[in-house]
Amino acid sequence: MTDTLLWPDYTGPADLAAIETVPLEERGLPETTYALLARAAQLWPDRTAITVVPEAARWREPQESTFAELLAEVHRYANTLHRLGVLRGDAVALMAPNCAELITATLAAQLAGIAAPLNSGLSRQHLGELLRRSGARVLIVAGPELDDQSWETAQALAGSGLLDAILALRPTGATGSAEPLPTVNGVRVAYLAELARDGEETCFDGVTPHAGDLAAFFHTGGTTGAPKLAAHTHANEVADAWMIAANSLLDEESVIFAALPLFHVNALVVTVLGPLFRGQPVVWAGPLGYREPALYPEFWKLVEHYRVAAMSAVPTVYAVLAQVPVDADISSLRFALVGASPLPAAVRERFHEHTGITLVEGYGLTEATCASVRSFPDAPRPGSVGQRLPYQHVKIVEPESWEELPAGETGVLAISGPAVFAGYVTGRDEHGPILDGLGKLRDGWLDTGDLARLDEDGFVHLAGRAKDLIIRGGHNIDPGVIEDALLAHPDVTAAGAVGRPDVHAGEVPVAYVTLAPGAEATQDELRAWAAERVPEQAAAPKVVTVLEALPVTDVGKPYKLELRADATGREFTEALSGIAGVEGIDVGIEEGSVTATVRVAADADQALVKAALGQYAVHWTCVVAGPQVTH
Known part of the structure; x- marks a missing residue:
């Protein structure tokens, strides 16, 4: 394949039409994530593929692997899983903080069967339900040295009869003898690396996957409530990874920084699969990633040392970095992508003023594999999260009738194209996983549940989650307008607006904020500030409450259900x-x-x-x- 066919010019919005004159199937994409890795190992065998930091304080002591070494390790791990009985349609659960072995194990699970990453922060009840739903009988998990809580959870799940094998991972760069593992009746318990040490490393002994085979199950949802299990095919992941990699602003020498947990699609698609397309080296943060406080004082020095060119994070990360003194040469950093939740204008402005770097917004969701929309640093479109990615299509529909709305009107955002998932896993039968769209799929279109509008040029402007709308007496209020008003206050570092139950109006808007260290703004002052700046008085918050921190999920997304619960508790207490x-x-x-x-x-x-x-x-x-x- 030629470079021009695989890598069209893609520097700005005007390139989209030309890109799509060539059908996607003619671009010669690898068929599977395994084929993608094998291609990288063939093209750049001796180039460093991954550099994994053991922890923030030891960022100068990484463990490194070339592309050839990564492929060999994936072969060993996948063959080990195959020997344990994992077949093409079998899921392998993975539950650990980021480490070198987890990256390899995730790719190996997709080669031998289906990777099913789990968030250890979920309750054991939910983890058990996800195991049952996925059918996974093998769990790759953090060993006692890496994360003792995950290890204890794994033993409890095995004791409940949910597992046949527990394969433990060690910390990045671990030395010396591993801690002995306890026995669990009827369950194979071992360190994955020890089992795989003498395994075949030149090829995979089982049946290799095809494009339409399932590659991964990702749970989606908050930290409470029953998570859903979204199924991705190999074709889904390869296509979306290519759309991300087809970015002419970055080349083969561009170093990517990764710090989101591997149970999140962004970490897999953006910082594992995307870089494989161009042989780009990836520097991985320690096990806690962006959640490790010690990372931030070292962050700019780390960027300088590794010459990081691109990073991906959520708005809360950039809000913190905007307050960290720039004590290093960060001229290498050209592409700072932000997603997972809307980017407040105040965070964008503060980060740019502080670093000189323009944040590049994107939009995506697990049910569309990862990314569906991107913006361009040299073609800003204020208020927009960007233009659809090549070969994906978007439209705005009326939520009840599903009729398409014209440009400028707000409705539910719908997406179609090669990245739309295969459905949710609802169970298994003798043929394998049972998939169901559960009302999210309509004639090939995905109902995102997000409110948005398209401008005349097709750029997407988000208007909040449909379920996050505050409905006051039948009047729809976008919580974003309240949050933007509060974030404009110099003392406010984060804001979240929700509906509080109300006897007369159904619900009324209230807001929660965090303040900068030493700030003295009062709740009444902030309420008056917001009332003067929201576009309509119906949106003026009845109460503004100051918190030490706003609730977020494990990947940093705002978790508004907790705010709604707090608002409900305050209202009921008063009533x-x-x-x-x-x-x-x-x-x-x-x-x-x-x-x-x-x-x-x-x-x-x-x-x-x-x-x-x-x-x-x-x-x-x-x-x-x-x-x-x-x-």
Whole structure:
């Protein structure tokens, strides 16, 4: 294949039309993620593929592997899985913080079977459900040296009869003898690297995958509520990785920085598969990635040392970096991509003023493999997350009728193309995983659940999550307008707006913020500030609450369900304040919805509780010494 066929000129929005004159199937993309790795090892065998830092304080002591070494290690690991009985349609679960062995194991799981990364922060109940749904009987997990909590969870899951094998990983750069592993009745327990040490490294002994075979199951959702399991094919991942790699601003010498957890699609597609296309070296942060506080004081020196050219992170990371003194030469950093949640204008401006680097927004979701929209540093489009990626298509539809809306009108964003996932895994039968779109797929189009509009040039402008809309008396309020108003205040570092239950309006807007160190802005001052700057008075927050930190998921996405739960708890506490016998209110999150439990004394008047809370559209339960009352 020629370079011009595989790598068209793609520097700005005007290039999209020319790129799509060549059908994607004629560009000669590798068929699978394994073929992609094998191609890289053939083209650049001696070039450094991955540089993995053991921890932030030891960023000058990495473990390195060339592309040829990475392929050999993947062969050894995949052959080990094959010997353990993993076949093409079998899932292999992986649960560990980032380390050198996890990168190899993830690629090996996609070669031998289907990779099913897990977030160890999920409850054991949810992890067990994901194992059952995926059918995974082999778990590759952090050993006791790497993460003792993950290791304890793995033993508990095995003790419940969910696993046939537990394969432990050691920390990056570990030396000396590994800690002995306990026995678990009926379960194979061993270190993966030890099992694979003498394995075949020149080829894979099993059946290699094809483009339409399943490559990975990624769970999607917050840290509570039952996660869904999205299935990606090899063709999905290869196509999306190529769309990301087809970026003329970066070349083969460009060093990519990776610090997001490998249970997130961005880490796999953007910082593992994408760089394989061009043989770009990737520098991986320590096990905690961006969640390690010690990384930030060292970050700019790390960029200078490794000549990092591109990085990908969430807005909260850039908000922190905008406050870290630039104490090194960071001229190599040309491409700083931000995604996962909308980028506040204040964060963009502060980061640019602080570093001189323009943040490049993108948009994607697990159900579309990873990325679907990108922007361009040399062609800014204020308020937009960018233009659709080549061969993906977008439209705005009315949520009920699914009728396409014209440019400028806000509706639900829908996506089609080669990156749209195969469906959610709902179970298994004798033929393998059972997939179902669960209402998210309509005639080849993916319902993203995100509100957006397209401008006349086809750029996507997000307007929030459909489920995050604040509906005040039938009037839709975008929480983003409230957050933008608060982020314009010099003392505010982060903001989140949600709906608080209200007897008269259904819900009213309230906001939560964090402040810069030493800031003295009061909650009343911030509420007045926002009221003067929101586009309509209906959007003025009734209350602004200052917190030490806003809740986020493990990859840094804002987690607004916790804010909604807090707002509900405050409203219910006020509504019940005059009723004798109310002992407390517990607000939680179940199946993605806020629920409340009211604890009352045995002699409390339950009728008064019901009268006070029955006017709210929130599920609640009254717990007393006798029977429970549920609404």
